[in-house]
Amino acid sequence: MVNQRISLISKLVLSIGLFYGASGAIAAPGEDSIARGKQVYNQQCAACHQAGGQGIPGSFPPQKGHTANVFNASGGMGGRDYLAHVLQYGLTGSIDVEGTSYNGNMPAWGGSLSDQQIADVLNYVLTAFGNRERLSRSFQPYTADEVNAVSGKDLSGKQVYQLRQAVVGSRGQSSGSVTSQDASVASMAAKVSLEQAIPKPIYAAVQDSGVVERLPSKSTWPGVKGAHYDALSPDGKQLMVSGFKTGNVYVMDTDNGEIQASIAIGEVVQGVKVSPDGRYGLAVAPTQGVVAIIDMETLSLVKKVSVGDTPHNIIFNKDSSLAYVTLQGEGALAVVDMTTLNKQRAIPTPGLDSPHNIDISGDGRRLWIRDFIGHVGVLDLDSGRVLKVFKVGAGHGGIDVIPNSRYVATGAISASQVTVIDADSLAIVANLEVGTGPHGVRASADGRYLYTSVTADNMITIIDMGSLEVIRQEPVDGKFPFWLAVPGNP
Numbered sequence: 373m374v375n376q377r378i379s380l381i382s383k384l385v386l387s388i389g390l391f392y393g394a395s396g397a398i399a400a401p402g403e404d405s406i407a408r409g410k411q412v413y414n415q416q417c418a419a420c421h422q423a424g425g426q427g428i429p430g431s432f433p434p435q436k437g438h439t440a441n442v443f444n445a446s447g448g449m450g451g452r453d454y455l456a457h458v459l460q461y462g463l464t465g466s467i468d469v470e471g472t473s474y475n476g477n478m479p480a481w482g483g484s485l486s487d488q489q490i491a492d493v494l495n496y497v498l499t500a501f502g503n504r505e506r507l508s509r510s511f512q513p514y515t516a517d518e519v520n521a522v523s524g525k526d527l528s529g530k531q532v533y534q535l536r537q538a539v540v541g542s543r544g545q546s547s548g549s550v551t552s553q554d555a556s557v558a559s560m561a562a563k564v565s566l567e568q569a570i571p572k573p574i575y576a577a578v579q580d581s582g583v584v585e586r587l588p589s590k591s592t593w594p595g596v597k598g599a600h601y602d603a604l605s606p607d608g609k610q611l612m613v614s615g616f617k618t619g620n621v622y623v624m625d626t627d628n629g630e631i632q633a634s635i636a637i638g639e640v641v642q643g644v645k646v647s648p649d650g651r652y653g654l655a656v657a658p659t660q661g662v663v664a665i666i667d668m669e670t671l672s673l674v675k676k677v678s679v680g681d682t683p684h685n686i687i688f689n690k691d692s693s694l695a696y697v698t699l700q701g702e703g704a705l706a707v708v709d710m711t712t713l714n715k716q717r718a719i720p721t722p723g724l725d726s727p728h729n730i731d732i733s734g735d736g737r738r739l740w741i742r743d744f745i746g747h748v749g750v751l752d753l754d755s756g757r758v759l760k761v762f763k764v765g766a767g768h769g770g771i772d773v774i775p776n777s778r779y780v781a782t783g784a785i786s787a788s789q790v791t792v793i794d795a796d797s798l799a800i801v802a803n804l805e806v807g808t809g810p811h812g813v814r815a816s817a818d819g820r821y822l823y824t825s826v827t828a829d830n831m832i833t834i835i836d837m838g839s840l841e842v843i844r845q846e847p848v849d850g851k852f853p854f855w856l857a858v859p860g861n862p
C-alpha cells in the first residue's frame with residue numbers, strides 16, 4: 373500500500389513534469405490506446421452509457437461533454453485519480469450531472485478488465501464525445517502502471533463516492549433517503565429468524581472473494597475464483613459454479629464444499645444450469661458464442677454448441693428436452709435441442725435488445741426475460757411473440773418466476789430495487805428497496821421467501837412474498853455476492 377502510494381505520487385510528479393515540459397498543446401494519447409479503448413467501450417460501457425456517450429437521463433450519466441469536466445476538477449489532479457478509482461472499484465451514491473440526478477451503481481471493473489484496458493477506455497472516453505476539446509491542457513494519457521497503482525485497495529463503490537464528493541463536490545441530493553431506508557429495514561429485521569427464512573440451505577456465489585457461502589449456516593467455501601453464477605443439481609448434491617474470468621466451471625459437493633471437478637470452458641464463463649433430469653450441466657462461454665455441455669456423472673465436457681452472439685444464461689423446459697439461451701448480442705434466444713445437442717433455432721425478442729437472464733413459467737408456456745439495461749419481457753412460446761415489455765430498475769439483473777405464486781421478480785444492479793410483476797395481470801405491483809446493486813433473485817421452492825444478492829452492500833436481502841416486505845438483510849462473508857442457487861427453484 374505504502375509502496376503503491378509512493379509509486380503513484382512519483383508518476384503524478386512525472387506527468388506534471390511532462391506537462392510543464394510540453395509546448396502547451398494537449399498531447400494526444402497514443403492512437404493505439406484510443407482505438408483499443410473504443411473497443412472496450414463499445415463492448416462493456418455502451419450498453420449503459422450509450423455508443424454516443426449520451427447516457428440515459430436518470431439512469432446512466434452521460435460521458436459526452438462530462439467526463440472531461442470531472443477530469444479537470446481540482447485542477448486535473450484529483451479528477452484524474454478519481455476516474456481511475458471509479459473504473460477500478462465502481463461508484464455508488466447520488467450524483468448530479470448537468471442538472472439531472474442519478475442514484476445508481478456503476479459496476480467495478482478491476483476484476484474483469486486488465487489495467488491496460490482500463491487505461492485505454494479512459495483515454496478513449498476523455499478524447500471522444502466532445503471531451504477532448506474540454507480537457508485540461510495538462511492531460512497525459514493514462515498508463516497501465518498508473519491504473520495498477522490504484523488497484524488492490526479493496527474499496528467499495530460508496531468509498532469511491534466519498535472520493536467523488538471530495539474531488540467534484542457534493543452537489544445533488546442528500547443521502548437522507550438512504551438513512552431512513554436503512555433505519556426502517558433495521559426495525560423490520562429479526563422478525564423472522566434466519567433459519568425460518570432459509571429452511572433449506574441456499575448458496576451465494578461471492579465473486580470478488582472467490583467463495584461460495586452457504587446460508588443459513590454461513591459456511592464459506594474457497595477455491596472458486598471469480599464465483600459468478602451457480603446452480604444446483606436437482607438432487608441438491610452438486611453445485612455448479614462459473615469462474616467468471618478463469619474460464620472454468622467448478623463442480624462442488626454440497627455436503628462439504630469439496631471441489632469434485634474444475635473444467636476449462638473458455639475465456640469467460642457466465643450462466644450455468646443443470647438439466648431437471650440431472651444428466652447435463654450447461655455453461656455459457658460468451659466470448660466464444662458457445663454453450664458447453666458437461667456430463668454430470670463423469671464430470672467431463674461432452675460438446676460445445678455454437679449458439680450465437682454473446683450468450684449469457686440458460687433455462688431448461690421441464691422435461692429437459694430443450695434449453696433456452698439468452699443471446700445478449702443478438703436480441704434473440706437460441707433454442708438448443710438436448711437430444712441432438714445442437715442449436716435448433718433462434719427466437720427474436722423485439723423490444724429487448726440485450727436479453728441477459730431468463731426463467732420459464734410453471735406451465736412451461738412463457739419465458740420471462742431480463743435484459744442488460746433495465747427491461748423485462750414476457751414471451752409466449754406458442755406464438756413466439758413478446759407479449760409485453762416492462763421498464764424496471766437500471767442495469768442488468770436476475771429474474772425469477774416465483775414458484776406457487778403469480779409473481780415474477782427481477783433485480784437491478786445499477787439501482788437499489790427489486791421489481792415485482794404480476795404474471796396474470798401483466799402489471800408491476802411493487803418496487804421494493806433492498807440495498808444497492810441487487811442482481812441475483814431466487815425464491816424458496818414454496819415461493820414464500822425471495823432471496824436477493826445485493827452486490828454493492830455485500831448482503832442477502834430476504835423478502836416475504838406474502839406481504840411484499842423486506843424482512844431481513846444478512847451480510848455475507850466477502851465481496852460482491854452475485855448470484856444465488858436455491859434448492860427446488862433452478
Ligand code: HEC
Pocket residue numbers: 412413416417418419420421431432433439442455458459463464465466467469474475476477478479481493494497536767768785786
Ligand atoms: C450496468 C451499467 C453501467 C455500465 C456497463 C458502465 N457504467 Fe459507468 N456508470 C453507471 C452508473 C449507474 C453510474 C452512476 C453511478 C451513481 O449514480 O453513483 C456510472 C458512472 C460512471 C462514471 C462517473 C461519472 C461521474 O460523474 O462521476 C464514469 C467515468 C463511468 N461510469 C464510466 C464507465 C466506463 C468507462 C464504463 C465501461 C468500462 C462504464 N462506465 C460501464 C452505469 C454503468
